[in-house]
Amino acid sequence: MTSFMHVLNANRLLTELPAVERDSFMAVCETVELSFGEVLLQPAETITHVYFPIDSFISLIVVLDSDNRLEVAMAGREGMLGSSLVLGIEETPMLALVQGAGSALRITAENFQQLLLSSPVLHQRLKRYIYVVMKQLATSAACNHFHQIEARLARWLLMTQDRAGSDQLNLTHEFLAMMLGVRRAGITLAAIALQARGLIRYQRGTITVLDRPGLIEASCECYSKDCALYAKILPI
Amino acid sequence: MTSFMHVLNANRLLTELPAVERDSFMAVCETVELSFGEVLLQPAETITHVYFPIDSFISLIVVLDSDNRLEVAMAGREGMLGSSLVLGIEETPMLALVQGAGSALRITAENFQQLLLSSPVLHQRLKRYIYVVMKQLATSAACNHFHQIEARLARWLLMTQDRAGSDQLNLTHEFLAMMLGVRRAGITLAAIALQARGLIRYQRGTITVLDRPGLIEASCECYSKDCALYAKILPI
DNA sequence: AGCGTTATGTACGCTACCGTGCCGACGCTT
DNA sequence: AAGCGTCGGCACGGTAGCGTACATAACGCT
The missing domain is CATH 2.60.120.10 (Jelly Rolls)
Structure with missing residues (x-):
């Protein structure tokens, strides 16, 4: 019980x-x-x-x-x-x-x-x-429209990390491309950029978040806004 | 009463x-x-x-x-x-x-x-x-992401016409650009294309819908889907 | 009629991203 | 150890839409 x-x-x-x-x-x-x-x-x-x-x-x-x-x-x-x-x-x-x-x-x-x-x-x-x-749906509509792949990828990784409760995520570029509605090659480029900045590391289907604050910095504000909204409307 | x-x-x-x-x-x-x-x-x-x-x-x-x-x-x-x-x-x-x-x-x-x-x-x-x-919010997110300005403009005009209850709409390209989240010049090009196809006519802040079925044809399917959804969930 | 204001047309180079296709590298299976 | 499927890097030309800027045209006001 x-x-x-x-x-x-x-x-x-x-x-x-x-x-x-x-x-x-x-x-x-x-x-x-x-x-x-x-x-x-x-x-x-x-x-x-x-x-x-x-x-x-x-x-x-x-x-x-x-x-x-x-x-x-x-x-x-x-x-x-x-x-x-x-x-x-x-x-x-x-x-x-x-x-x-x-x-x-x-x-x-x-x-x-x-x-x-x-x-x-x-x-x-x-x-x-x-x-x-x-x-969040409304904000996402605007976010997907205006923000670039790299920032959206960063946001998505943060959201996933929150829910997975681990800094190791099992994800392929292919899968991420489907989620964000973009080309697989587009994800590869964005991932390379994030890795070069030391924010993530990845190899063959595993992405590790190395620098969470840095990743928040790299993401659009939509991530923080989402968190703030949830905290405000559904405290504890 | x-x-x-x-x-x-x-x-x-x-x-x-x-x-x-x-x-x-x-x-x-x-x-x-x-x-x-x-x-x-x-x-x-x-x-x-x-x-x-x-x-x-x-x-x-x-x-x-x-x-x-x-x-x-x-x-x-x-x-x-x-x-x-x-x-x-x-x-x-x-x-x-x-x-x-x-x-x-x-x-x-x-x-x-x-x-x-x-x-x-x-x-x-x-x-x-x-x-x-x-x-509709969810669908809009995808629509704004994948569909082109011309189709989105057609959809938007149809939705507006339904609510205005008139085929004469008072709208400037500037205003439409704000609604769709694109450049004013982008709207002008799309509007020219729709006018060339004989679907709308416009001058200085007034857009007239000439060919509603044609406009539906030119819009993305999101318009029809929206209508169908409303009819299904909120009949009469 | 003349003037300012607002709406629309158009042009420029630029960027982000697309569709595609290929190659190499990794890792699992046998 | 070899083979194969999956994953990621990369390159190609192509395109939709950007930011900006300027010109023209219609209207409204005096």
């Missing part, structure tokens, strides 16, 4: 719940292991389960067509997958891809909707989370 | 409300005139009023810094301004600029939050609206 509470507290949306709500939550959730590359939801698919990552994290990707796809949001320990159920919508807007393997708490859509009715604190917190996501 | 009902029905989020909810709404709302260029909300400002446009419409703009701004959403007769209050958040994520003069229904933030508690149908409908906006 204590260890289960520990698990609950590992997702930041679930901390600080009153005992009653925590018990209800525990009664219906299960722990699952997510593996890298797993597709949890296809765009416009019906949501069957809601996920609260613990040490895994998930990329939310807009698929325009077979050639054009772009990651627009991430959900790790600080977020969730399936938030549209909070709005009463059972379809998902985007492709959900497991980007960091690990565990997550899972609830069926039905149980989740029941739970919301009897858990005002959780419900309120999740609505606030949706606001954060909305604002 | 009949005319007031007419006004209520003029905003698509307010149609089809049960009589009780409509009465509560009418009791606290007022009609206001919005003039072009008026700033209704600065980013991160506290929301004092919620607006339901009737024949006006509002641009929601992300301001990254003084040079970089980008319109990411529009609210006309089909939408509202201040939806974050539905999520229990009193701050606004973006700059709200009146882009089409006209009238709107207005409610104070306080009254609006009261109203939501006693109006389940309205509340549900507004949550669905938030979902639509979220998905």
Whole structure:
């Protein structure tokens, strides 16, 4: 039970719940292991389960067509997958891809909707989370439009590091190119530049963050703004 | 009273409300005139009023810094301004600029939050609206990233025409450049191309849509997708 | 009619990024 | 130890859009 509470507290949306709500939550959730590359939801698919990552994290990707796809949001320990159920919508807007393997708490859509009715604190917190996501989506739109690959790459690495909880990230240039919606060669050039500045080191599918403050310096302000927003709207 | 009902029905989020909810709404709302260029909300400002446009419409703009701004959403007769209050958040994520003069229904933030508690149908409908906006924000991010100015301009004109309810739009290239986050000269070239194809005609701050189907053809699919999404999630 | 203001056309060199394709290097498998 | 698939470096020409600047044209005011 204590260890289960520990698990609950590992997702930041679930901390600080009153005992009653925590018990209800525990009664219906299960722990699952997510593996890298797993597709949890296809765009416009019906949501069957809601996920609260613990040490895994998930990329939310807009698929325009077979050639054009772009990651627009991430959900790790600080977020969730399936938030549209909070709005009463059972379809998902985007492709959900497991980007960091690990565990997550899972609830069926039905149980989740029941739970919301009897858990005002959780419900309120999740609505606030949706606001954060909305604002981040809006900012991302502008960021992807105006900022250059190198700065966006730096931002992306920082966001990933936060969620992975490690300075070693298993990522290929190919994968990064898909996330940022650019050429693989474009990532290579940006990565070379960041490495030359001593901010990262990489070889064959592994990127190590060497100088986090330097990487923040190299990223656009969108990273810091995102962090500040989350801290403001969803404190602790 | 009949005319007031007419006004209520003029905003698509307010149609089809049960009589009780409509009465509560009418009791606290007022009609206001919005003039072009008026700033209704600065980013991160506290929301004092919620607006339901009737024949006006509002641009929601992300301001990254003084040079970089980008319109990411529009609210006309089909939408509202201040939806974050539905999520229990009193701050606004973006700059709200009146882009089409006209009238709107207005409610104070306080009254609006009261109203939501006693109006389940309205509340549900507004949550669905938030979902639509979220998905549109995500799609916009990808659209602005991948699609070219000419297609984006066509899309933007169509969206504006829908909300203005007229094929005559009062817009300068300068203004369009700000909305799309591109150079004024870039708009001029795209506009020339669209005019050469006989889709629009323009002179000194007025753009006339001549061939709507053709313009849809020239736009990216994001326009049709947006329309389809709204129709699916918020029918009638 | 004349004048200032605002809107649009156009031109310049420049940059970031594209699509593609090739090569070498690494590391896993057998 | 050899082989093969994956990953990263690099190079090519091409293009969309940038920043800037200046010229022309329409309108509105006196």
